[in-house]
Amino acid sequence: MTDSIQKTDDFVFQTYLRQGSAPFVKGEGTRLTDSEGKTYIDFLAGIAVCNLGHCHPRITRAIEKQASTLVHVSNLFYTRPQADLAQALVENSFARRVFFANSGAEANEGAIKLARRFFQVKGDTQRHKIITMEQSFHGRTMATLSATGQDKIKDGFYPLLEGFIHVPFNDLDALKNAMDDTVCAVMLEPVQGEGGVIPADQGYLEQVRALCDETGTLLIFDEIQTGMGRCGTLFAHQAYEVFPDIMTLAKALANGFPIGAVLATKEAAKGFGPGSHGSTFGGTPLATAAALEALSLICDPDFLARVIETGDYFKEKLGELRDRHERVKEIRGKGLLIGMEIDEKAGAVVDACFKKGFIINGIQDKVLRFAPPLIVEKTEIDQLAAVLDSLL
Known part of the structure; x- marks a missing residue:
């Protein structure tokens, strides 16, 4: 599938700085899989698009x-x-x-x-x-x-x-x-x-x-x-x-x-x-x-209540990172749209997370944005938090 990357670089306007060395070929729930078989946990959801997860049946x-x-x-x-x-x-x-x-x-x-x-x-x-x-x-x-x-x-x-x-x-x-x-x-x-x-x-x-x-x-x-x-x-x-x-x-x-x-x-x-x-x-x-x-x-009230609960849990885990690491300056957001401001370029953390199988996003130079599918599990949040802890 490397030809997909070459064709993109050759024929598509170069308006995006793309990540990865292999194209994505499959999505299911919170997971994306590339052509080499590597699976990633998605904490971006296509930039807050796949709120119900990838390929919801x-x-x-x-x-x-x-x-x-x-x-x-x-x-x-x-x-x-x-x-x-x-x-x-x-x-x-x-x-x-x-x-x-x-x-x-x-x-x-x-x-x-x-x-x-x-x-x-x-x-x-x-x-x-x-x-x-x-x-x-x-x-x-x-x-x-x-x-x-x-x-x-x-x-x-x-x-x-x-x-x-x-x-x-x-x-x-x-x-x-x-x-x-x-x-x-x-x-x-x-x-x-x-x-x-x-x-x-x-x-x-x-x-x-x-x-x-x-x-x-x-x-x-x-x-x-x-x-x-x-x-x-x-x-x-x-x-x-x-x-x-x-x-x-x-x-x-x-x-x-x-x-x-x-x-x-x-x-x-x-x-x-x-x-x-x-x-x-x-x-x-x-x-x-x-x-x-x-x-x-x-629209299901139970679904929306779960978003609030999961979002609160996510912010709590990020808050623990803020308490342990001086490089974390602020946690903010609502529900499952969350930002973590750090004292360095966000891009380096984004790239490091990607290499470890987690998709996040950097905005405004020093802010990590988390917008996972709304079906994200607390165990997946724990996994990301552990990776961020090691990187910070």
Whole structure:
């Protein structure tokens, strides 16, 4: 299988720094196996995507069944899987309308367009600016890149789109100072994932919601990484008991099959009318059938309770490492989205873990990110903790 690596290096754009000397050929539960037969315990889940583990049998059966009957007809026609998924999302959220896309960036792009058009269709054309957070990450398209609050990701893509203001996360005064009658929306992640696994402070989201209500501004929650059970509730904002006007989903929505979604209140959804937005592949029967099965599994209260329990256990084990090693500076996160800040380059630890058969991720230079399948066992956490202990 070394030819797979050579072909990738020869023919694929070199935008990723890939790990490993052999391609992965099989996934099952929390395990990945490469072409040489080496098995790894996955603590990244495809970057918070395979929340139910790799090749979950019920997701596989749903895809196989739907692929044998109807794959695509376009959104010019009705299909049952899309209707059922939209209903299930509405019944399990604050929302009353759903728009389907293909990815997180596309979902966020849709949310940005919706927020702007919501005011413009009412004749309030001056309200077009969107406030986002420093260290945020919203995608790689030009609009979502402009919304992202990290300069290093924007490097080489200037000029960016106008109309985005960045303020420090968890700083209400900075948000208030940036708010004026040209702002149409505030957009944020309840837990910043790519920004270093930084949760919203207790009370911050409530204050942001109140400020948006006071100024008539729409509130958008980017739940692409934090949603679908990742933080111990179906959507991370539910733990804060604060609800947005618009929410975006992707990543784990179909447990690895590409799909994105924009959810909105009935009022906010008025920003889109026939012909105002669209997507050729958004919400195909195949994608929505997979997502409907994933949602039905993750919605189980017992499943979500287990995520909280396992996440607490994981943070406890990492806390023990912090107590033993001065190189560990902080443990933070919610549910099974956890960051461990260390006093050295994270990449060296990531590479060392990979050699020992554990897949983790490094972000923001010195933060180790853990986002395992939500079915991860405590014994697997113990194994990783022992490896990290030896490395630290």
